[in-house]
Amino acid sequence: MRLSRYFLPVLKETPADAQIASHRLMLRAGMIKQASAGIYSWLPLGYKVLRNIERIVHEEQERAGHIAMLMPTLQSADLWRESGRYDDYGEEMLRIADRQGRDMLYGPTNEELITDIFRSHVNSYKDLPLTLYHIQWKFRDEIRPRFGVMRGREFYMKDGYNFDLTREDALHAYNRHLVSYLRTFERMGLQAIPMRAESGPIGGDDTHEFLVLADTGESEVFYDSEITDLRFGERDIDYDSHEQCQAVMEEFTSRYARTDDTHEEAVFHERVPEDRRRHGRGIEVGQIFYFGTKYSEPMGATVQTRDGETVPVHMGSHGIGVSRLAGAIIEASHDDAGIIWPEGVTPFHVGIVNLKQGDSQTDGACAALHDAVEALGLAPLYDDRDERAGAKFATMDLIGLPWRITVGPRGLKNGVVELTCRRTGKVEEMTPEQAVERVSHIYAPHHHLRPMTEPMAKRSFHTWL
Numbered sequence: 001m002r003l004s005r006y007f008l009p010v011l012k013e014t015p016a017d018a019q020i021a022s023h024r025l026m027l028r029a030g031m032i033k034q035a036s037a038g039i040y041s042w043l044p045l046g047y048k049v050l051r052n053i054e055r056i057v058h059e060e061q062e063r064a065g066h067i068a069m070l071m072p073t074l075q076s077a078d079l080w081r082e083s084g085r086y087d088d089y090g091e092e093m094l095r096i097a098d099r100q101g102r103d104m105l106y107g108p109t110n111e112e113l114i115t116d117i118f119r120s121h122v123n124s125y126k127d128l129p130l131t132l133y134h135i136q137w138k139f140r141d142e143i144r145p146r147f148g149v150m151r152g153r154e155f156y157m158k159d160g161y162n163f164d165l166t167r168e169d170a171l172h173a174y175n176r177h178l179v180s181y182l183r184t185f186e187r188m189g190l191q192a193i194p195m196r197a198e199s200g201p202i203g204g205d206d207t208h209e210f211l212v213l214a215d216t217g218e219s220e221v222f223y224d225s226e227i228t229d230l231r232f233g234e235r236d237i238d239y240d241s242h243e244q245c246q247a248v249m250e251e252f253t254s255r256y257a258r259t260d261d262t263h264e265e266a267v268f269h270e271r272v273p274e275d276r277r278r279h280g281r282g283i284e285v286g287q288i289f290y291f292g293t294k295y296s297e298p299m300g301a302t303v304q305t306r307d308g309e310t311v312p313v314h315m316g317s318h319g320i321g322v323s324r325l326a327g328a329i330i331e332a333s334h335d336d337a338g339i340i341w342p343e344g345v346t347p348f349h350v351g352i353v354n355l356k357q358g359d360s361q362t363d364g365a366c367a368a369l370h371d372a373v374e375a376l377g378l379a380p381l382y383d384d385r386d387e388r389a390g391a392k393f394a395t396m397d398l399i400g401l402p403w404r405i406t407v408g409p410r411g412l413k414n415g416v417v418e419l420t421c422r423r424t425g426k427v428e429e430m431t432p433e434q435a436v437e438r439v440s441h442i443y444a445p446h447h448h449l450r451p452m453t454e455p456m457a458k459r460s461f462h463t464w465l
């Protein structure tokens, strides 16, 4: 993509009403625009990040054996009356009447709708286990929408629902979600710590929230510092293995880590030596619940067992804040100059900065680099505007692309360009071919790259050098 043809409405001024870094940076980098309180348009750059986050969520859900579908945003109140939540949910629920005067609502979550789908189509133990999920907009009429997409009223969420015959199977589904969430967040460059939490209006006893540690987070957290050393990494997990999933769950939840709702000072002191006790803040990016038959019983979601007995299914639900994650990643990864995207979610993979627009040799080398990066299956953003170098660097730093190739006539005389790492600031000189190859290696773990063939690597740089 050439920047001259893109839509990147960056702001020079720091927006006065944005209180935290991620909100400020998302506005300044032209990622979002507020449409009304807690409701945002996702401008092209923000939309790319949102889709990348969504893609990782889909890939990891599918890897865990969960099945994607899509339910509507608007729901009938009748189902919520059946579960008893229509009256319980309170003012966060946006209630709407259609022209026939029927009570509708903009879904804050989907337990009722999915339970209705399940009971209409499944009635035998043979169809279990089953986990269905979707990624869809939700609406909660938050009393204080704030911090941009972090606490919106309309927000994008992955919500999944497991249906199992027994409590034991449902707890395996719980553990499986825990494992898949660890993988999901690490792929986004985040450390999200599972912490024991309260269930709120979803209900149930077993629940963990995943928190990204950040001073600007809205949750108060208490934890054993040892937990921050844990990494899921590149483990090969068999998601069908109860033992393997259980072992990961135990590894990641046996140390003390709780939100303020469940925190017990006495237990904290008893279990964690003083030098490892930490008290801080975190951003909730996901939550998993096991709630047994809370919905299946009142709504009649039952199956026949092998013995012909009719029993309510055991369920759980599992959410990831897809739109909140865009903000959470920035909170965890930025500096004074702007955003620093992790490779897994970056809107463009490499920025190309032309230091002398209009110089035919420099223009040609930039165009060739742009095409070579695209040929790898990666997305370059080429700043081909007629602007000062300083302004181009400032834009690249603000929008946070992790790698930048800088091309100028002086370097080209010696056959080199510069590759700059946004995170460390380290600059390396190399030939354009080497820069393309480095970029392909950097992104190989994140993408299903086409292998770089010889002719592609040699591709026509020599015509410019």
Ligand code: ATP
Binding pocket: 109, 140, 142, 149, 150, 151, 152, 153, 154, 155, 156, 157, 200, 202, 284, 285, 286, 287, 319, 320, 321, 322, 323, 324
């Ligand atoms: P919170 O405690 O932050 O209000 P919640 O516990 O009510 O969130 P869940 O029902 O667990 O939210 O929803 C699943 C995920 O959706 C949360 O972990 C969070 O990442 C995200 N989420 C919830 N509310 C919002 C919101 N208002 N704006 C953006 N994301 C949200």
Ligand code: MG
Binding pocket: 209, 284, 286, 287
């Ligand atoms: Mg929650």
